[in-house]
Structure formats: C-alpha cells, structure tokens
C-alpha cells in the first residue's frame with residue numbers, strides 16, 4: 001500500500017501532525033511519505049492507494065495567498081507561503097486526471113482549540129472541493145493547536161498517529177460501504 005500526505009503548514013504544526021500520520025501508517029508497514037504542497041511533483045502522486053491532504057484552517061476555510069501573507073507577517077517562514085492546498089486542488093486535474101484511476105482521499109486540518117465550535121474548516125472546504133471534482137473522500141478530521149502559531153494541543157500528536165494507523169481500515173470500510 002502506498003500513501004502520500006500532501007501538506008501545507010505555515011508554522012509547522014500541520015507538518016508535525018502529517019509526520020505523525022505518516023509514522024502511524026509506517027508502523028503498519030505501509031509505504032508513506034509527506035510532501036510539501038509547493039514541492040509536489042507528478043510522480044509523487046502517481047499510483048497511490050490513498051492520498052492524504054493536510055492544511056491549516058485560515059478564516060474558517062483553506063488558506064489564500066493573502067492569509068498566508070498574514071501568517072508570514074506573524075512570523076511564518078515566507079517559503080511556506082509559496083503555495084497552498086486551495087491552489088493545488090484547483091490544479092488537481094493536472095496531477096490526477098479524471099480520465100485515469102484516481103486514489104481515494106482522506107483530509108485533515110488544524111484549528112485553534114478555543115474555536116472548536118466555530119463552523120468551517122480547511123478540511124471541510126477541501127472535502128467539498130474534492131467531492132465536486134469527483135474524488136472519493138473516505139475520512140476527514142480536525143486536530144487542534146493552542147494558538148495561531150501553536151503549539152499542538154495536548155495529545156494531538158498521538159491522536160494523529162492513531163488516525164494514520166486507522167486509515168487502512170477506514171479505507172477498507174469505505175470500500176465495503178461503496
């Protein structure tokens with residue numbers, strides 16, 4: 001089984017969780033890697049059994065160039081603002097054409113813990129975009145940070161590792177239901 005996690009992260013929290021999800025998969029012997037969204041090459045997403053997309057929530061949704069610039073003004077490395085999941089999804093036909101076999105997708109985001117009850121999240125937006133484009137979204141999850149720049153809320157690293165380790169079973173259950 002081959003899985004790639006396409007990850008956007010301005011302050012490193014989503015990336016740290018993507019590494020945990022990868023490790024949860026690797027614990028099961030799954031071939032899993034994390035690729036920064038700005039660096040994805042066509043071959044990275046070829047022949048996947050599962051694509052995972054990870055992004056921070058900005059303004060109740062996926063980031064935009066303006067919100068990433070805002071993050072840079074609050075201390076994020078400008079290199080992390082080069083590209084976002086929103087733009088990558090807008091171009092996804094280039095990487096995964098509708099005419100070819102497309103992998104199922106799982107999506108997670110990060111959000112600030114104290115806004116847990118707010119509607120709207122990066123994963124919600126990404127799931128809708130993916131479904132609209134014809135992808136099967138098998139699972140969607142939010143993980144929490146304490147504040148805008150982090151750190152991760154208590155236990156979230158472990159929860160992400162467990163979520164990663166459960167993805168093959170989530171995929172199996174999805175296939176049985178479909």
Ligand SMILES: Cc1cc2nc3c(=O)[nH]c(=O)nc-3n(C[C@H](O)[C@H](O)[C@H](O)COP(=O)(O)O)c2cc1C
Nearest residue numbers: 009010011012013014056058059060110111112148
């Ligand atoms: C411009 C901007 C807007 C944000 N809007 C939201 C929001 O609507 N809801 C939320 O829970 N967190 C929001 N956040 C906090 C981010 O979710 C947080 O910075 C992110 O989860 C940290 O992950 P990262 O280190 O991978 O970037 C916002 C952050 C920025 C920079």
